[in-house]
Amino acid sequence: MRILRAAGYRVMPWKNGGGTTTEIAVSPHSAGLDDFDWRVSMARVETSGPFSSFAGIDRTLSVLEGDGIVLDIAGRPPVRLAAASAPLAFPGDVPTSAALINGPITDLNVMTRRGRMTHKVERRPLSGEIRLRPNADTTLILAVDAGVTLFTHDGSDLGPLDALILDRDSPELRLQPKGQCLLFVIELHRVAANH
Known part of the structure; x- marks a missing residue:
């Protein structure tokens, strides 16, 4: 993370x-x-x-x-x-x-x-706590408007327009918005090489 x-x-x-x-x-x-x-x-x-x-x-x-x-x-x-x-x-x-x-x-x-990576972008308005389990090679989360609190061992948080990068092995994440918040969840997948 x-x-x-x-x-x-x-x-x-x-x-x-x-x-x-x-x-x-x-x-x-x-x-x-x-x-x-x-x-x-x-x-x-x-x-x-x-x-x-x-x-x-x-x-x-x-x-x-x-x-x-x-x-x-x-x-x-x-x-x-x-x-x-x-x-x-x-x-x-x-x-x-x-x-x-x-x-x-x-x-x-x-x-x-194209041919190396694919991606998916999801726009997620947040009004309460959510849990995210990364299932892409790389997941990038961008907080817009209010920030979010991350329930992690060090109690980090994301301010407005801060981003979080997770890999496929990252544990499930709990996020709590600080007021009305919008998240963009970007999944980046590596394209498997053809043999």
Whole structure:
């Protein structure tokens, strides 16, 4: 179990130079945009426009803050994505553009390299204690709004936008929200090699 504090996240420019991304976690550690297996980040989107293209990448987008965006993904009808919407999965290498609905947003972006990793993102509003048993190779939990108390041997807690990384062997986790809280539970699975 590893806790990542929001104050320690790395801020870097977008691939297309149109804004900045706050990187929560990446694997392998310190991988760049061209050689990661998976990457979880947040971005502040200030203007409408095209998304960066990521060859061979699958991505899932969620809105954390703001009124939302309308995504225009090639080959699909436009999709309206707001803070209450379910996370939206789409290929990172098809032409995609976003139109802001009413001012800037902050989004959560999960990316995995096709053929190496797959991922699933679950949006879970929390009003009481829950138990989580990790069953992915890596599970990342992001606390939004209020923080959460972790019932662990050292009594740690997660503040707003802090993250927790668990591996498959981690024990079942008990979490108690500090007020109304939203969790994103991100499961990252390694693709079995073909023999």
